[in-house]
Amino acid sequence: MIQLFYSHFRLSCLLLSLGFLLVSCRDKDVVEALPVTVTVSYPSTYAVKAGAGITVTLESTTGGEKLPAQTTDANGTVRFPSVLPGTYTVSATQALSATDAERITNVFRQALTLNAVQRSVSITASSNQTISLELAGAPAGTLLIKEVYYTASKTPNNGNYFSDQFVEIYNNSDSTIALDGLCIADVYGVSGQINPNSTPTDFKDDTRHVYLNSVWRIPGTGRQHLLEPGKSILIAQDGINHQTDPAGNPNSPVNLANADWETYNQRPDNRDTDSPSVPNLERVYFTGGFDWLLPVFGPGLVIFRTSDFNTLEKVAIPSAASLEPRIKLPIGQIIDAFEGLQDANSGAFKRIPASVDAGFVFASGTYTSESFRRKTATTLNGRRVLQDLNNSGSDFEKLSKPTPRSFQ
Template sequence: MRKILLIIVIGLLAACSKEHYPDLSQTDLNLKVAFDLSNSGYTFPIENITVRLKSLISGKYRTIVTNDKGLGTFTDLPAGRYDIDVSYTISAVDYTAITGIITTKPVIFNASEKNRLVNKDNTTLLTLNLKSGVIGSWLVKQVYYAGSDRTLGALYRDQFIEIYNNTDQVMYADSLYITEIWGRQSTTNTTFNLQANGQYDWSKSLNMVTTNGDPNTDFVYAKTLCMIPGSGKTYPVKPGESFVLAQTALNHKSPFTGTDGQTISVRNPELTVDLSKAEFEAFYGSFLPKPLDSDIDNPLVPNVEVLSYTGNDMILDNTGRTGIAIFKVDNTQNVKNWPMYNEPTKTTPSASARKYYQIPSKYIIDAMEIQPNVPTSRLPKKLGADLDAGFAFVPTGAYTSQSVIRKTERIENGRVILKDTNNSTEDFDFLNIAQPKAFK
């Protein structure tokens, strides 16, 4: 009798689950891969392209391969949220033969759909438009944004960005721009106009000009913007070498005297870094009325020119709601005169509201996005697939001394060539303790 009752109870529970929690059932996800070629007329093969899907609940991966129509299906997927990525490489020979554009390097196309909800209501065909981006000569190599322990380490004052020469030629850092990218920082703030993907709808910014391109896809927006000084050939960087832009170019392992005359030190030097040999620093003390006491100007390290900033120093968002881009322009452009726009608030911003430089994506050499380490804290992507189809993060989050670092792809004649597919999920790893000039 007990067995019969148990069977009845289990059956009732199962029926209730199906009735009240239909998303527990499995479903299929149909998708199509296509090339976004802006009506170029080129035709690239769309079969045998691998699509990778990652469950944000289990962390497990699945892959499928497209048919001759670019179609594929993930079958029997548990309801939930998924990251979907495609990275497809066309050889230099094939790309030249198809387009007539001569190239000596493979061309990489990317597409991604992040945090995609899949359930029984998912009946539409998901189209993944592959876009090619610039494979950078300069690369963002390492970003130490997390900072170190708040009581044992250096907090956030030891942050840095490292830029790498990934070519086989000497390049000059002079007039290279480095920017921290701005976008939506909270999923609970409802005061902004948003796109369908959940990111800011910059086209709704006050006085936005749309005649020179789509504000959401043809531009990025700068929270911080600085430029490497020099006359053109002042700062050479050899092949396979890099330069470091430090928030404060000091040895943070050792005590130093702040601008208020007080000693600043750390309890555990192993948790922080020596930035005294950084090639450049972001010193805000020359133009801020009240800079941080820890913002010391190292006279041996050149200062970058700061065009735009927030806060009291070059403090990167240590939870990971950020991204870094680097670009150069020709003599026809005066970056200081580029337009700046307010965030796209639903109400008219005040006259004193902060504005952000609008940076044309066509000038960007390399860009990478960073997201929080906790999936539920992640935000809609700031960068399109042509700039970065993925994102990087440090696994243990803020104040942990960890940095994201680009992976080594191969070594040629002793020169390290870093991985660059325009997908930071694939291109980046992490260091448990940030280390300038390290490799992974």
């Protein structure tokens, strides 16, 4: 009886195995490769909407192979004739010369690399095999925010002094860049749970734009303000020697009397001083108080170019409609971004979309004199090349004191 059962069991196993093999073979037969079309577009703000020569790759994330890269036709379209069903990462990239960058973007006048990535794209017989990607227009490694000193300092009497903030911008490319028309702005939203009722920015679900509080611009309409490779400019809230000025703070860590620019906020009551030795940025849009005060808990900052500032939309803040509207800037126009938040647990308060800046920095407290400086990636022919992974949290290091114009 036992023997009979055992034989029967073995036979069953054999039949099951055969059945499994048959099913496997049949399964393999019905897995048909599918044609997949990918269409790549430029950001809607660009002068050109689609173009040839964009490299597109499809890479399986489920163990399959990477298909040979294809380049788009004049409509921005590529066709992969036979793709096995599965989950894929679809990416597109295009390196533009300065001439092509100007023709296509009508904004950037230097060589730049455009990228787009879409992850976890499911390709099945029943799904639509047409994939659309929009390139992000941030030029890689051209102008970068090199250092942001926002925490400010304590006075000898333990008071708070915040006029010594600065931002430093660095030419990370191998060619001279004209800064004329370059804009710098702070992004709307609180930096963390500063008060019990603090909430993340109303605009946090819009991953295609940032909303700007105040915008400053480097004057000039051509090549009046040139920045050589490996050189930087210093933008001071106030272009004075904060350590010795009678209105300053002897404990301030910085002398900014040699800054390249300052944010002079002209007011009838003269609350902001116009340093005669430091030229003023153009105040394009302003919603601040006495001066361009960055949040000492951590700012969101962007540098960008726009062909016509007045074409940017002004948007009311949904939860604070009585405040002045904010400037809605498409992320495709951002050259570089920086985000500082209150502490390690403030990630929900991020104001800058992750596609532009995936992380954030935080200081040990306010008025600590701490500063955040971008790390160096490498040195090429004596030129320092800074790290730009589009992630403030990994690209910047916290310093106990600022290092304007220096890396030491």
